Structures are given as C-alpha cells and as structure tokens.
Amino acid sequence: MNAGFDRIGLGRFAGIGERLARGATIASVSFGRILLWLLAALIVSSCVWMLMPLSKGNTAQGELVDPGSASAEPAPSANPAAAAAPSEAQAPVVAELDRLRISSQTWRRGGLGSKALVTFTLRNDNDYAIRDVEIVCAFARRDGSHLTERSRVLADTVSMKSRKTFARVPVGFVNVNADQAKCSLVTARRA
Structure with missing residues (x-):
C-alpha cells in the first residue's frame, strides 16, 4: 500500500519522521537502561551501608554522649528535698x-x-x-x-x-x- 507522498514531494518528510521516531526509541531505551543501572547501584550501596559496623565512639556501652554534658556536673543543692523534687515531677505517674x-x-x-x-x-x-x-x-x-x-x-x-x-x-x-x-x-x- 503506497500513500503516494513521492508524487507531491512529501517523501523526504516521511523519511525524516521515521528517523526521528527511531532516534527517540533508541534514546528512551538508553535512558531506561541508565536509570536501571543507577537503581542497582543505589540498592547495592544501601545494602553495603546497612552491613557496615556502627562506630562505638568513646563510650563503653556504645551510647552517644554530648561532649558539653559529659564534663558538666550539676552543682550540689543545699536542700536535698528540692533536688529530688524535679526528678519526681518529671517521672510519669503509673496507674495501678x-x-x-x-x-x-x-x-x-x-x-x-x-x-x-x-x-x-x-x-x-x-x-x-x-x-x-x-x-x-x-x-x-x-x-x-x-x-x-x-x-x-x-x-x-x-x-x-x-x-x-x-x-x-x-x-x-x-x-x-x-x-x-x-x-x-x-x-x-x-x-
């Protein structure tokens, strides 16, 4: 089946459209492959990151300590009942x-x-x-x-x-x- 574009001079435009469509298909396939490789690299790097051992730091139990709070000790209070009151107020009251x-x-x-x-x-x-x-x-x-x-x-x-x-x-x-x-x-x- 021939559309007859060559008789009216549109044959070269039909050829350009086919080449553009072929180029767009190749570009989309290449782009898809690049995305697939990036996804694979992301998965592998996240698996490696999850398997790496955690750094323990300088603490014995592996807990993170704020450097400013480790050296600063609270000043002793003259009234021991006043020092115990904030800790009791902060503790949740558990029901029976x-x-x-x-x-x-x-x-x-x-x-x-x-x-x-x-x-x-x-x-x-x-x-x-x-x-x-x-x-x-x-x-x-x-x-x-x-x-x-x-x-x-x-x-x-x-x-x-x-x-x-x-x-x-x-x-x-x-x-x-x-x-x-x-x-x-x-x-x-x-x-």
Whole structure:
C-alpha cells in the first residue's frame, strides 16, 4: 500500500519522521537502561551501608554522649528535698493495674486480611481517671502455638469507676496463620 507522498514531494518528510521516531526509541531505551543501572547501584550501596559496623565512639556501652554534658556536673543543692523534687515531677505517674482490666475482647482482620483490628472494653475501678493505656496482643495459631505480639498505646482517657469500649483498634500486621488473639494491659498513667 503506497500513500503516494513521492508524487507531491512529501517523501523526504516521511523519511525524516521515521528517523526521528527511531532516534527517540533508541534514546528512551538508553535512558531506561541508565536509570536501571543507577537503581542497582543505589540498592547495592544501601545494602553495603546497612552491613557496615556502627562506630562505638568513646563510650563503653556504645551510647552517644554530648561532649558539653559529659564534663558538666550539676552543682550540689543545699536542700536535698528540692533536688529530688524535679526528678519526681518529671517521672510519669503509673496507674495501678490491679484495678484496671479488659472485660471483653474480640478481634478480626482488616486491610486485605493482613491487619488485626481489636475491639475491647476497658474497666477502670480506680478512684482516678487513666490515660495512655498500653496493650499488647499475642497472636497464635489454631493449635495454640505462639506467632507474634503487637503492642499499641491508646491516648484516650477512661474516667474513674467507669468502662470504655475501644472499637476496631488497629494493632498492627499479623501473620496469615493467626487464628487466636489475647490482649492484656501493660501500663497506664494517671490522667
């Protein structure tokens, strides 16, 4: 099938278009290969960087120490009770867990079956409100063998002498073989 461009003098433009298309294809393939090599070099260099041993520095335990804070020691206070007060004020007040319990719990899968969504009711029998409740959920197979544990901190407040239901709390990714879940309380703070 002949378009007949040579009769009206457009044959040379058709040849130029074919050459340009061929050159653009070669350039795009070359550019793709360059990007592929750069990606491979990036992956190899990041793997080498991750496998390099960490520098320990001058500390015995390998912790980083600020040079200014290592030499400066706090001046002794004339009142020892005043010196102890800031450390007590900064320490979090932990609630008693014996009067705090999970009264009911269920779980289901979400996120295409890879995430665990836990629903539970938390009872607070203390004389004060609590907040920042940390729970840990242990997942097991049908036969009871342990698979994994996931923890979560809930920032909500539970009033004194009350209960609160937390519905479909995302705990984290779980194994596809997980069939059972058991959640328990780890810590809580006074509100």
